[in-house]
Amino acid sequence: MKSLAELQAIKEKMKGSIGLREEDKNCKRIVVGMATCGIAAGARPVLTAFAEEVAKRGLTQDVMVSQTGCIGICQYEPVVEVFVPGEQKVTYVKMTAEKAARVVEEHIVGGNVVKEYTIGASAK
Amino acid sequence: MQELSLNILDIAQNSIKAGADLVRIEIEIDRAENRMRIAVIDNGCGMDEATLERVVDPFYTTRTTRKVGLGVPFFKMASEMAGGQFSIRSAPGEGTAVEATFQWDHVDRMPLGDMAATYCSLVMVSEGTDFVYTHRVDGRSFTADSREFRAVLEGVPLSAPDVQAFIRDYIRENTEEISGGAYE
Numbered sequence: 456m457k458s459l460a461e462l463q464a465i466k467e468k469m470k471g472s473i474g475l476r477e478e479d480k481n482c483k484r485i486v487v488g489m490a491t492c493g494i495a496a497g498a499r500p501v502l503t504a505f506a507e508e509v510a511k512r513g514l515t516q517d518v519m520v521s522q523t524g525c526i527g528i529c530q531y532e533p534v535v536e537v538f539v540p541g542e543q544k545v546t547y548v549k550m551t552a553e554k555a556a557r558v559v560e561e562h563i564v565g566g567n568v569v570k571e572y573t574i575g576a577s578a579k
Numbered sequence: 580m581q582e583l584s585l586n587i588l589d590i591a592q593n594s595i596k597a598g599a600d601l602v603r604i605e606i607e608i609d610r611a612e613n614r615m616r617i618a619v620i621d622n623g624c625g626m627d628e629a630t631l632e633r634v635v636d637p638f639y640t641t642r643t644t645r646k647v648g649l650g651v652p653f654f655k656m657a658s659e660m661a662g663g664q665f666s667i668r669s670a671p672g673e674g675t676a677v678e679a680t681f682q683w684d685h686v687d688r689m690p691l692g693d694m695a696a697t698y699c700s701l702v703m704v705s706e707g708t709d710f711v712y713t714h715r716v717d718g719r720s721f722t723a724d725s726r727e728f729r730a731v732l733e734g735v736p737l738s739a740p741d742v743q744a745f746i747r748d749y750i751r752e753n754t755e756e757i758s759g760g761a762y763e
Binding site for chain 1: 580589592596648649650653696697699703704727728732733735739740741743749752753756
């Protein structure tokens with residue numbers, strides 16, 4: 456059974472490795488829509504997948520995963536917006552956990568938008 | 580919504596938007612009484628009487644970008660179609676309490692689903708809000724309290740991956756333990 460003693464050990468291990476992330480202009484942001492429409496369409500596993508993928512690649516200092524409400528395109532949920540400083544916002548639609556992993560790999564790390572998942576490709 | 584834990588995630592989002600710094604999530608299952616109760620209680624800004632009367636109406640929302648608000652009506656429907664009752668109590672400045680009951684063995688009662696995932700999602704993205712989740716089954720209970728977690732962590736964020744994994748397993752294992760069976 457897990458106990459708080461185990462959490463204590465996690466803290467000891469991580470203390471020092473956690474630099475306070477500066478909420479500065481250089482931080483990339485991944486924003487998951489978590490309103491009723493998003494949640495009903497499957498946003499919870501998408502949020503988890505982004506957080507895990509970012510962590511797995513050791514990017515937690517450079518990439519912020521956060522949530523927002525409904526942005527008004529409910530039929531495309533789960534919707535995820537990616538903000539890279541100096542570039543145009545990219546809106547990904549009908550996201551899944553699998554697609555999230557690819558967006559982190561190709562867009563966040565590689566710098567190439569995964570065009571086929573964007574709202575532009577989907578609306579055609 | 581396919582599981583009640585998603586309704587709970589959705590309702591708790593309203594508490595975050597209401598500026599709550601403490602949200603209590605209570606699940607009580609009493610198999611002998613054939614009853615389940617789910618409550619989401621916050622200390623956010625609350626609502627006046629006129630707003631309170633309208634929140635169960637799908638064609639009411641505080642948003643201005645669209646005309647429907649389905650979160651509360653979905654949760655109410657989930658409860659009523661499973662032989663339960665739904666209520667909201669609220670007052671300006673005093674917070675809001677949303678409560679739903681369910682007939683445990685009702686054929687239309689949705690599964691509770693992955694509460695560990697709901698709790699982890701909530702604490703991952705809401706640094707300014709604490710969540711106290713109490714799960715009771717037939718008189719046995721356990722609590723996950725983000726204030727306790729933060730006290731141990733001393734600044735290590737709840738969103739840290741190892742911490743998230745800990746909280747997820749903590750909730751799963753304790754739920755199994757008090758339920759005497761596999762995690763739902």
